[in-house]
Amino acid sequence: MAMRLADFIRANIEPILQKWDEFAETVIRSARGMGKAAIRDHAREMLLTIAAELDRANRGQPLVARSEEDAAEAHGIGRWTAGFDINETVSEYRALRASVIAFWTKADTTIQPTDFDDLLRFNEAIDESLSASLAGYTAEKEKHERLFQTVMTASPDHVFVLGTDGRFMYANQALCKLYRIAPDDIVGKTFVDLGQPHALELQQQLVHVIASRQSCRGELSYACGSDCVQQYEYILAPAIDNGGKIVAIAGTARNITERKAAEEKSWRWANFDVLTGLPNRRLFCDRLEQDLRHAERTGIPVALMFVDLDRFKSVNDQLGHVAGDRLLEQAAQRIASCVRRTDTVARLSGDEFTVILTEVNDVTHVEILAQEIVDELARPFQLFDDVRSISCSIGITLFPNDAVTPDELLRNADKAMYASKADGRNRYRFYQRAVSQAGA
Ligand SMILES: Nc1nc2c(ncn2[C@@H]2O[C@H](COP(=O)(O)OP(=O)(O)OP(=O)(O)O)[C@@H](O)[C@H]2O)c(=O)[nH]1
Incomplete structure (x- = not known):
């Protein structure tokens, strides 16, 4: 082949991206709110970066410069933010690699020894880029999980996630404290297991949320002692996956005892x-x-x-x-x-x-x-x-x-x-x- 791979990528970037588009249609379904153009631009940017790396390698310079690594890492962060799962992020690179190689192999007539070097370097560049990207992706995911945990732990409101069978998958500290149970011990239990009089009402609401696929709100009283009743306002919302299946029910409950007392007081004042x-x-x-x-x-x-x-x-x-x-x-x-x-x-x-x-x-x-x-x-x-x-x-x-x-x-x-x-x-x-x- 007369043309080096880096030049080939630059010269054929449009058909490569066209093929990439077709593949992306199936891979990126879950990228919510991200237009086709934005995804394509990302792919173009990655290919041009890799082509530049190949040029540098041909000139005997180090394969991955810091700035490219940062760009790939930023790309991974962006993919997490856009809602890609990790498989989709990996598939994206696999698709890019496959598109380039398919075009290059098809166009190739006489294979030069330098072509093998280019191919090797191309694969290395894709791998480097993918690993930097995944590092960015997972770091961002962990950061958000830590933030989520911090917010949930600090929240005075009760936050919980139930499976469709009504069993706790997650409960934040405020809820566990109310039920006097450790966060790990609540997992797998139902409201009925926790032995509260409002359990059956919540169980019924759960069935309603699953059947209607709509969130619902309600109020309930919690007896926290012989002469202490706390009132809560709750919302149950279905968590629906990309395939439209309800995978869990997310719930929040807020203590409204003081608000109710204030409302009652002002109602008394008015009447x-x-x-x-x-x-x-x-x-x-x-x-x-x-x-x-x-x-x-x-x-x-x-x-x-x-x-x-x-x-x-x-x-x-x-x-x-x-x-x-x-x-x-x-x-x-x-x-x-x-x-x-x-x-x-x-x-x-x-x-x-x-x-x-x-x-x-x-x-x-x-x-x-x-x-x-x-x-x-x-x-x-x-x-x-x-x-x-x-x-x-x-x-x-x-x-x-x-x-x-x-x-x-x-x-x-x-x-x-x-x-x-x-x-x-x-x-x-x-x-x-x-x-x-x-x-x-
Ligand atoms: N202590 C007290 N007095 C009030 C209150 N509200 C009104 N008043 C007084 O109640 C009195 C009502 O008087 P009136 O009904 O006009 O006259 P009355 O002396 O009852 O005479 P008749 O109705 O004609 O038999 C007035 O002096 C008002 O100032 C209140 O909340 N507390």
Whole structure:
């Protein structure tokens, strides 16, 4: 052959790369996100580097200069990052070697002694390049594994990998600490083996993730002592290989106990009266709407009471606001003690309370209850060193007889309450009767 191998490679680089492309189609399937052009450019770069090495060898210079070794190493790192597995990385070099030799052998007519030297050096160059590349690949892989381990170990969240049979393949330190088990001992066990009440739920979720091939989230409680329950939010996600097969389930779980407590606290702030602990106006309105909807379905009436303390201002004026607060707290407890657990007692504002009575089959019961509240609030209140007596005025309206909307019902109850006040306080009045009396 007239042409040296290095020159041959440079002259035939296009057809060599064309052949390489065809082979690469089958080898590099798993190189996610890497375009064909990028892969080809890499091959071109490697071939030109090897050709330059052959030139140097022909001139009697050392075969592999440091910079080429670095380039091959960087290539290996790139292959790991691009998602190549180690076989694909090796195959890539084998394909390059095969492409070049196939072309060269085909083009060869008369073999010169120098051709054997070139072939030998070419193979050596490919081997050197491959080993530098693999060194880069494995170093990068190990570096990432170490980083992964560090992140997993430091993570306060639970991270785990389960096989499709539900057995642990990996669990990080946080999870092992929770279950009081060594990381090596947890491998091969299932959540059921760890003996937690939430195990069956997780097992079912696992089956669901495998069947649907979709991730799922959920919440669970973990009893970490007789009076300690921690809440966790978890995500289970299927790990799918290049062939579309589910090979594992990756899971994370985060302790949300504090977040839940904060949410609960802010929900209480938004919906309950701080002084009395009763539902506030907002929650009262929600409950009234719900109760009315329910009553529409069942056809059983609802009664709404408006309870206003009589001359409460004088308690504040004479004994101070703190004593007034004490009275409001006690009044709230007394009203609540008169009703069923299913009924709602709320504090709308100041000394105004409301009571929603559901499933009122007999209005007589409403009257009895209203009188009970009047009597309860007429009993003396112990306010620190003082004892005070006040009374209350109650207005009552009925759904659906008097009105059907929450606003109208509230207005009616308010009017009936004022009728009680006008009648001399310390009593209750029904809206209907108050209206007909006013009309009479
Ligand atoms: N201690 C205390 N007082 C409050 C609170 N909210 C409102 N008040 C007072 O409650 C009083 C309500 O008075 P009113 O309902 O207007 O009048 P009243 O003295 O009860 O007289 P009648 O309703 O006409 O019988 C006002 O003095 C308010 O300042 C509270 O949270 N604590």
